[in-house]
Amino acid sequence: MSTQETPPLRTNRSFVIREGRFTSAQKKAFGDLWPKYGIPTDDIETLIPHDWFVNNQPLILDVGFGSGDSLVSLAQQRPDLNFIGVEVYRPGIGAVLRKIDQQELENVRVINADAMQLLRSKFTADCLMGVMVWFPDPWPKTKHHKRRLVQEEFLQALVRVMQLNGILHLASDWQPYVKFMLKHVSKVKNFTPINPAKNPLKLERPPTRFEQRGLRIGHQVTDLIYKLQKGQNSRLVR
Numbered sequence: 001m002s003t004q005e006t007p008p009l010r011t012n013r014s015f016v017i018r019e020g021r022f023t024s025a026q027k028k029a030f031g032d033l034w035p036k037y038g039i040p041t042d043d044i045e046t047l048i049p050h051d052w053f054v055n056n057q058p059l060i061l062d063v064g065f066g067s068g069d070s071l072v073s074l075a076q077q078r079p080d081l082n083f084i085g086v087e088v089y090r091p092g093i094g095a096v097l098r099k100i101d102q103q104e105l106e107n108v109r110v111i112n113a114d115a116m117q118l119l120r121s122k123f124t125a126d127c128l129m130g131v132m133v134w135f136p137d138p139w140p141k142t143k144h145h146k147r148r149l150v151q152e153e154f155l156q157a158l159v160r161v162m163q164l165n166g167i168l169h170l171a172s173d174w175q176p177y178v179k180f181m182l183k184h185v186s187k188v189k190n191f192t193p194i195n196p197a198k199n200p201l202k203l204e205r206p207p208t209r210f211e212q213r214g215l216r217i218g219h220q221v222t223d224l225i226y227k228l229q230k231g232q233n234s235r236l237v238r
């Protein structure tokens with residue numbers, strides 16, 4: 001395989017497609033509002049995310065936004081940034097489209113796809129100033145650890161699409177996953193941990209639905225924040 005070719009996508013997906021409670025309001029929002037706020041990706045080989053916004057502000061990606069409360073809240077708080085949320089869970093997308101429309105937000109767009117595929121091949125290089133992965137599915141059973149999203153393949157895909165000095169913000173209430181993330185991020189030398197109080201994006205994480213659930217059952221929440229280095233002093237460890 002030449003160095004230009006993308007290696008085959010891993011087969012262990014980090015999600016299971018559930019349409020569970022897809023309410024009629026969410027379905028209607030999906031139908032009515034997708035053309036306004038959705039970014040179609042199925043038939044697109046290369047996506048220039050900035051093309052979908054009215055200005056060229058720094059772009060932040062929320063991976064797996066769930067019901068999207070925190071995505072919408074951030075977009076409201078930070079009109080100086082643009083946001084894209086990517087999610088596979090269509091009821092969540094329906095819910096978030098409704099909230100975006102109610103708030104008339106121009107700085108947030110939504111993608112219905114597997115984040116891994118977007119990051120590995122569709123997004124253009126160096127397009128993201130920040131990436132948030134908040135409370136990714138913990139896949140607690142050992143035999144399912146290979147499904148966890150935050151591991152080397154995902155992190156290496158981020159190195160391609162993130163800008164120099166871009167910020168990666170991970171959060172989890174499942175301490176075994178926190179350890180797993182620490183181990184995997186430490187293998188990708190481009191990411192340097194930074195003190196959350198010194199996050200140059202000054203992006204405060206609003207309480208998310210899954211965080212609240214974790215706190216209710218007594219879990220401790222950990223935030224991990226990294227800055228991306230590129231160039232001679234950084235090295236990808238495979």
Ligand SMILES: C[S@@+](CC[C@H](N)C(=O)[O-])C[C@H]1O[C@@H](n2cnc3c(N)ncnc32)[C@H](O)[C@@H]1O
Binds near residue numbers: 092
């Ligand atoms: C535990 S929920 C957390 C939701 C939200 N971030 C929060 O904190 O409330 C994880 C979400 O990630 C989504 N997800 C998992 N893997 C994904 C992938 N590869 N691409 C897009 N979304 C994914 C799931 O559908 C799920 O909604």
